Amino acid sequence: MKEVLPIMSTPISSSYIHEVKLPAGSVHVYANPELFAGLDYKVFNMANNNLQIPGIQYMGYTPDVHVGIGTCIGTTAVWDASAGYVSPSIVGSDIGCGMRVHLTNLHRDDLQDVKLRRKLVKTIEKYLPMESQQRGHFADLRLEHVVRKGLHGLPNKYIPDSYTPKKSTSLTHVEESRFSFNEEVLNGVRDQTWGRAHRQLGTLGGGNHFAEIQALEIDEEHRHIAEAWGMSDGQIVVMIHSGSRSWGGSISQESNQVMLSQMQRLGLGTADPRLAFLPLAHPEGQYYVNMMYSALNYATVNRHLIAYSIREAFRDVFGNGCEMRTLYDLMHNYAWAEERDEGAVFIHRKGATRALPAGHAGNPKPYLATGHPALIPGSMGTSSYIMVGQPGGYDNYYSICHGAGRARSRSATKKLVTVDQFASSLKVGTADEIVVNQRSLESILDESPQAYKDVDQIIESVTGAGLASVVAKCKPLAAIKGAK
């Protein structure tokens, strides 16, 4: 592929916000000077390809941006909501991939003993289903109800706080509890796809997906928000990172192929032959949007069920008085319509988290006054963050980072990092050990912190650019990774 270099880069209002002008248009990059200087030129090459899609109104990069298939992870791309385009490449293969945090009534001191952390991890392994060894978990669930109705498709027993409706947070403290769509698209789904997706419900999956037990460190400046959200220093929380498993995977793959062949017929294309897109109004564009929404339902329910299993394990270890209410569930891979000052727009976020500020009408009701929690995972063994949006996010359509951002490929990481180095970053063998469920660290070596950029630099870029603020830092005590 031909190398495309930025013609000009102009700082906008601060050294943290850059407008990079390319032959096909411009991309706004939110990054501190150090991260900006270290960006791979390939991300600009990729931006230039994406800017060739007709009618694009805006493109932004978050500080954790890195090369992906067709489109960088860390992209926000915007079209008109009625006359625009949709691209599975700018959603990402794991449709609905996202984060969830639950608040417990336990304190860091309760988990001081490394043996107790080991017991907790073992118990979570017992309750958390694995696709490869199903033991009848969730046999009473109808997958069809789940993909059609999201959290509202679950029987009451899976809404753990449903017995106190006024205090229930399972259905209210989420980005969306149900995505509505034209359900006719489901008629064409193969039996095998239904079956596999049902077996995978409530499972973590591989790659960078995880469940972590963390302890909170509240940011002094935003303590009032933490308190309003029910968070306190040393509080134990459960953070979950997962997506729509093979349900969303097959939608991505099939729509990519179908769209690329339709594009050929219509004479559409960019310099990147893998970059798939079609007009929103095209039947295959409509098909993708509808199926994508079913995957957003699947992904939200999947994280909910992972939390349900972990809650069962916590109650097994700590007794029935152990609470685990939902703080929030939100996604970083999707496309949907949003209202703006200028009218309705169709926004893609690929590895970008929406962080709405206080008072924004897009907040779910419980978070209207404060802004909703924006959940940002760190790399394994490093801190994660709970943030809140700031008004300065408007220009970037309120998108912030989605994590540390990969610094090197999985294969390059495996060559660079030894198992001993990984073990030492997890403090294995010490009283502070971050207990991991996997027996062989080698199998998840490509997830070691050395594979990722420094999450603190990413967060500093987001706060420095005025996009969002840190409400709490989350220090990991134990991590559960999915099986390969």
Add this chain to the structure above:
DNA sequence: ATGTCC
């Protein structure tokens, strides 16, 4: 990310 080749 992933049914890592229906």
